Amino acid sequence: MKIETEYDAIVIGSGISGGWAAKELCEKGLKTLVLERGRDVKHIAGYPTMSNPAWDFKLRGSISRQQQEENPYISKAAGYDATTAHFFVKDADHPYIQEKPFEWIRGYQVGGKSLTWGRACARWADSDFRAPERDGYGIAWPITYEDIAPWYSHVEKFVGISGSKEGIETMPDGEFLPPYELNCVEQHLRTVIAEKFGRHYVPGRWAHLTEPQQVHLEQGRGQCQNRNLCMRGCPFGGYFSSNSGTLPWAARTGNLTIRPHSVVHSILYDDKLGAATGVKVIDAQSKEVLVFKAKIIFVNASALNTNLILLSSKSARFPNGLGNDNGLLGKYIAFQNYRAGMSGEIDGFEDQYYEVRKPSECIIPNFRNVHRQDTDFVGGYVIFSGAGRQGWGEAGADAGIGAELKKAASQPGKWTAYMYMQGETIPKAGNHVRLSEDQTDQWGIPLLVTSVGYDDNDDRMVRDFLAEGRKMMEAAGFKNIQATDNHQAPGLDIHEMGGVRMGRDPATSLLNEHNQLHLCRNVYVTDGACMTSTGNQSPSILYMALTARAVDHAVRELKKG
DSSP states (O other): OEEEEEEEEEEEOOSHHHHHHHHHHHHTTOOEEEEOSSBOOOTTTTOTTTTOOGGGSTTTTOOOHHHHHHOTTGGGSTTOSTTTGGGSOOTTTSOOEESSOOOOOOOOBTTGGGGTOOOBOOOOOHHHHHHHHHHTSSOOOSSOHHHHHHHHHHHHHHHOEEOOOOOBTTBOOOSEEOOOOOOHHHHHHHHHHHHHHOOOOEEOOBSBOSSOOHHHHHTTOOOOOOOOOGGGOOTTOOBOOTTTTHHHHHHTTTOEEEEOSEEEEEEEEETTTTEEEEEEEEETTTOOEEEEEEEEEEEOSOHHHHHHHHHHOOOSSOTTSTTOTTSOTTEEEEOEEOOEEEEEEEOOOTTOOOSSOOSOOEEEOOOSSSSSOOSSSOSOEEEEEEEEEOSSTTTGGGOOSTHHHHHHHHSOOOEEEEEEEEEEOOOOTTSEEEEEEEEEOTTSOEEEEEEOOOOHHHHHHHHHHHHHHHHHHHHTTOEEEEEEEOOOOTTTTSOOEEESOBOSOTTTOSBOTTSEETTEEEEEEOSGGGOSSOOSSOSHHHHHHHHHHHHHHHHHHHHHO
């Protein structure tokens, strides 16, 4: 075992939250090592398909049947195709054991899934933090919206979030760049939904630079070009990623070291010191075992890998995993419910079109169980939506050839719109991950066993969305509405959370209000694993805010000695 250089801080993972940990630590003067299990990816240079037209690809960007058969899970992921496949982990490259169906989507490279995320950045509401305890489906969060609000602002200013100030209780306003405009049918939906249902239909809050500010130009980023090719990597830096934002910013301080191809085996704990001392790493290429030491360790490996690392971090003091005296490590895994969606056609508006392929959607903020439980399910859901015009005219495949085909192609068809849900799920002890007792990966680390599934509450929420979504679309005049509950396995939402949840009581949680392990105070967890509940808004901007807040606390504590 080789002992490497000692650092002030180590960050495990370079995705959304890991990049923020690196930025904040380096800015505060700490020599920081970022460990990434995948390959290095540099902004712009690492985006091989960023500007290729469809005809450059063998199947115009679609994956082959062989590729789909070899990757039955990853090929279902949003945004996965031949133009982005290099940013996703192949199914065979890091196996795991599914006790229940769970389709685990991963991106092992510098930047992680920040290169392929959906970029929705709405704030959680106060009710998101309070509802689980209030309605009895979870434990109390150790923080409130008031605690995290200034850190939301801190993060939003750096990231660049487009959005409109609307004064909506269930989706608080933030620090916004100009929003993307609603097209004519989206405006129609907004009017009808407000007048007939008293609900909001607004531009989503999206991590895109619609009007770059000085801090974004200093990052080397530019205005979003509305190419809607985001998941290939953006050469303009129009959307936010670790690669275009936080990691280069951290590197300019001179305090950052990034080590790719570094598979973290475990965190080392010293019984005498009562603290973690470093991280054991296996070099992914040479298989050499290395140890890196630090005073502070941030675990940001993405929720399930963070659980895997902490469960593997065994010592005489912690035989069941680091900080796991209560046996709850790996339990209360949750996710967000994306099972249901619908679409329909509307007559009229045929004299209007739109100018850009905006990379954002509209959102109907949560309107269920806001002040109390007022439905037959607990939790809430948001609805993402958008409208556009069909291509190839109404003739479709029968458009003919030659001049007939050209004419059909130049005449857009009917306007259509869609809605799909993003719902809160209940964290349950039975939904868990654990280490395999007899199977290991290519680095000798136990495989992760996933045992995560839906419940009756999820089914009732889906039924409510399908009913309410149809009512709203019918009220707006849509016809031929096609609605479905696809029953997709958990995991495809890519919003897995929990296992190392925050809480007030060490008997029922692993982390305190500052994201510190209750029983190992120099280890912080600020990715999705820390979540006490799932809320209904997209979580990435909350991970970033929690990370910045936790670093502030860690550095202040370090200065105290």
